Amino acid sequence: MIGRLAIQMSNIEGALSRVLGLVERRGFRLQAVAMSPCDEGSALTVDVEMKDAGRSFDVLALQLGRLREVRTVSFSTAAGEAMS
Amino acid sequence: MKAALQPSPRPETQPVSGARLVIEALEREGVRHVFGYPGGAIMPVYDALPGSRLQHILVRHEQGAALAADAYGRVTGEPGVCLATSGPGATNLVTGIANAYLDSVPMVAITGQVARPLMGTDAFQEVDIFGITLPIVKHSYVVRATEDIPAIFAEAFMVARSGRPGPVLIDLPKDITVQHAVPRAFSVTEPCMPTVDPADMESANALIAAARAPILYFGGGIAIARAEQALRAFEARTGIPSVATLKGLGALPTDRPLFLGMLGMHGMRAANIAIDNCDLLICVGARFDDRATGKLDTFAPRAKVIHIDGDPAEIGKLRRPEIGLAGDLREILDGLTAVPAEAQPWRDQCTAQKRLWAMSYDAPGNGIYAPAMLKRLSEAAGDSAIFTCDVGQHQMWVAQHCRFSRPQAHLTSAGLGTMGYGIPAGIGALLAEPEATVITVSGDGSIMMNIQELATVRRYRLPLKIVLIDNSQLGMVRQWQELFFQENFSEIDLADNPDFAEVARSFGIEAFTIDRRSEVEGAIERLLRTEGPILCHVRIDSRENVWPLVPPNSSNVEMLEAAR
Numbered sequence: 287m288i289g290r291l292a293i294q295m296s297n298i299e300g301a302l303s304r305v306l307g308l309v310e311r312r313g314f315r316l317q318a319v320a321m322s323p324c325d326e327g328s329a330l331t332v333d334v335e336m337k338d339a340g341r342s343f344d345v346l347a348l349q350l351g352r353l354r355e356v357r358t359v360s361f362s363t364a365a366g367e368a369m370s
Numbered sequence: 371m372k373a374a375l376q377p378s379p380r381p382e383t384q385p386v387s388g389a390r391l392v393i394e395a396l397e398r399e400g401v402r403h404v405f406g407y408p409g410g411a412i413m414p415v416y417d418a419l420p421g422s423r424l425q426h427i428l429v430r431h432e433q434g435a436a437l438a439a440d441a442y443g444r445v446t447g448e449p450g451v452c453l454a455t456s457g458p459g460a461t462n463l464v465t466g467i468a469n470a471y472l473d474s475v476p477m478v479a480i481t482g483q484v485a486r487p488l489m490g491t492d493a494f495q496e497v498d499i500f501g502i503t504l505p506i507v508k509h510s511y512v513v514r515a516t517e518d519i520p521a522i523f524a525e526a527f528m529v530a531r532s533g534r535p536g537p538v539l540i541d542l543p544k545d546i547t548v549q550h551a552v553p554r555a556f557s558v559t560e561p562c563m564p565t566v567d568p569a570d571m572e573s574a575n576a577l578i579a580a581a582r583a584p585i586l587y588f589g590g591g592i593a594i595a596r597a598e599q600a601l602r603a604f605e606a607r608t609g610i611p612s613v614a615t616l617k618g619l620g621a622l623p624t625d626r627p628l629f630l631g632m633l634g635m636h637g638m639r640a641a642n643i644a645i646d647n648c649d650l651l652i653c654v655g656a657r658f659d660d661r662a663t664g665k666l667d668t669f670a671p672r673a674k675v676i677h678i679d680g681d682p683a684e685i686g687k688l689r690r691p692e693i694g695l696a697g698d699l700r701e702i703l704d705g706l707t708a709v710p711a712e713a714q715p716w717r718d719q720c721t722a723q724k725r726l727w728a729m730s731y732d733a734p735g736n737g738i739y740a741p742a743m744l745k746r747l748s749e750a751a752g753d754s755a756i757f758t759c760d761v762g763q764h765q766m767w768v769a770q771h772c773r774f775s776r777p778q779a780h781l782t783s784a785g786l787g788t789m790g791y792g793i794p795a796g797i798g799a800l801l802a803e804p805e806a807t808v809i810t811v812s813g814d815g816s817i818m819m820n821i822q823e824l825a826t827v828r829r830y831r832l833p834l835k836i837v838l839i840d841n842s843q844l845g846m847v848r849q850w851q852e853l854f855f856q857e858n859f860s861e862i863d864l865a866d867n868p869d870f871a872e873v874a875r876s877f878g879i880e881a882f883t884i885d886r887r888s889e890v891e892g893a894i895e896r897l898l899r900t901e902g903p904i905l906c907h908v909r910i911d912s913r914e915n916v917w918p919l920v921p922p923n924s925s926n927v928e929m930l931e932a933a934r
Contacts, residue, residue, distance in 0.1 A: 299500075299511070299512055299514075300500060300501075300504060300510065300512075303501065303504060304504055307504055307505060308505075311505060342686065342687075344686065345683060345686055345687050348682050348683035349683045351682075351683070352534075352681070352683055353509075354508075354509045354529060
């Protein structure tokens, strides 16, 4: 399954490494990454593919939400499902 | 998420060295003990240490510092602090940091770093400890300006202890600690717990009221939330039989009639059977870890699940619950007021299974049966004792056979499974709770991982009681090779161990060896009456296994048992 994460985050030291590393470690393959400045932070869009069918985008979003630099996370899938 | 602000302390008006700001920040957080080891890049901080209110505990290896800080954090609930220099000092902390991360223990790890102009140049003793530890910290910082030190430290302590606790790393470039600066004003934003939807509470109460075969499955989250009293009240109110994870042991006194024991790979058969037969699983502060669940898709196959946790990200991670309740465990447990009306037959069934599968201690022969010795030691030491363990067979025997009436009485490396945890953890526990009887149970494999910390025990005259169970093997590995690798014993023989009693005595620690069952009572009496540190070296049969055991990738009800 393929999905798109939209993340608003503080661009503090290590933020991008921490976010992308978490996504990979939790069982998702990075397909595309785009980052731009936004509201004293950064807006990050990450296209990911689920490597293991047992994983969930909902849980990934919650795990990303635990990171101190992450302000908001939302995701959408090719089928148009979305949550935040 | 709501936030509460913590105001900054009275600001310094004169420039102060970065090292002094570090010491002041630690004092402001109420830190009393720092576990560490000096070296080049962290020397300015060590220079500022004398005369402070901090007691520095000089360990003999940085891993010992991190593991002692871990145990200190578990006992006090406040971040344990460890301190090391750059390069190898920092990398030696890594196992201890990972240990704290896997078990959600509050910790602040401080590392020296080469001066900022040298960072990124492969300088002497430079490693990217910030990058190395990214996957195993709750958060981390590289301090880039001296004036930021008080703010970063205040935030680091808040992050380490708030919500689901964890380790936080602060990397301190040497020039930052030497330079003087007036600290900048700051405020700390504390995250608040998520709130529970009242409708979900109502649904959870309805499930409990209707359950005929409910089970309470609790874990280390109870101790983290300091929710023991709420858990005990819930259990008493509802009369729901319960099981614990390795980290949950002690949250409910292990002698409660409806407590069925630890579940999972080396759990009690009655606990695993109850899970298999239950119609409602109330999981509180546990995370469906593979050691607890066995083959996940066969775990509690007929049960609806209520999952209660302080961390929303744990809910639905491995088992999708009917109802997920993320928030303050105490408030949630207090709000679950329903009582299962028709559960008495189920209680009777669970207690009958508990009696049927109770552990037996009548092992044949005259050799020392470690489970019986640990059970007797635990009874003699009393409920206020703290046990710290290493990792292996002895760790499981402690979990199975010792009694615990509070979670802080059982310090064990559950998530990471760190051999070498036991002695540093004993040091941390004794400094956190000096009046406690602290007993480290180790094995002949594990103790060699951090045996140098006997010097720390001796230096600070810590009355640590060490029970070293020696089967001259890597026992757990041998057991698995025996059972699952066709007895192809590979690299598990430790017959060339040193004389451990002699080793302990060479560190200045009283020690003695026993190998006959008739010596056990005298040994326990000597251990408990000795005022200083002491090591009891216990030789046991190398063929002894830990039972019961769930084979890998099996359902928990497919437990193997010793011949009865």
